[in-house]
Amino acid sequence: MPMLTINPSGKTVQSAEGISILEALLAAGEPIKHKCDGKAECGSCHISVTEGRKSLSKIQRIENEKLDGIVGVGSGSRLACQAKLGTENITVQLLND
Ligand code: FES
Secondary structure, three states: OOEEEEEOOOEEEEOOOOOEHHHHHHHOOOOOOOOOOOOOOOOOOEEEEEEOHHHOOOOOHHHHHHHHOOOOOOOOEEEOOOOEOOOOOEEEEEOOO
């Protein structure tokens, strides 16, 4: 079971393989915007993955297209609703988009 470290709070929670980062963050009680409820339409769940990126599910076209339209996208950018946890631990940075 992967561990999820959430910054800037520094909270670490045990999570479950196969669920989205958004689901894991909400289960951990982290306040993250998700205006479209995980349909990759709003971009409000944009986060930066600072460790463990390679273990996440691959970026699909719908996520890539949405990320392209967000200002300030970096190499670790993902939509929390689309990125699913693998077996490795990851660290994410919540952003205030
Ligand atoms: S919740 Fe809207 S894009 Fe993720």
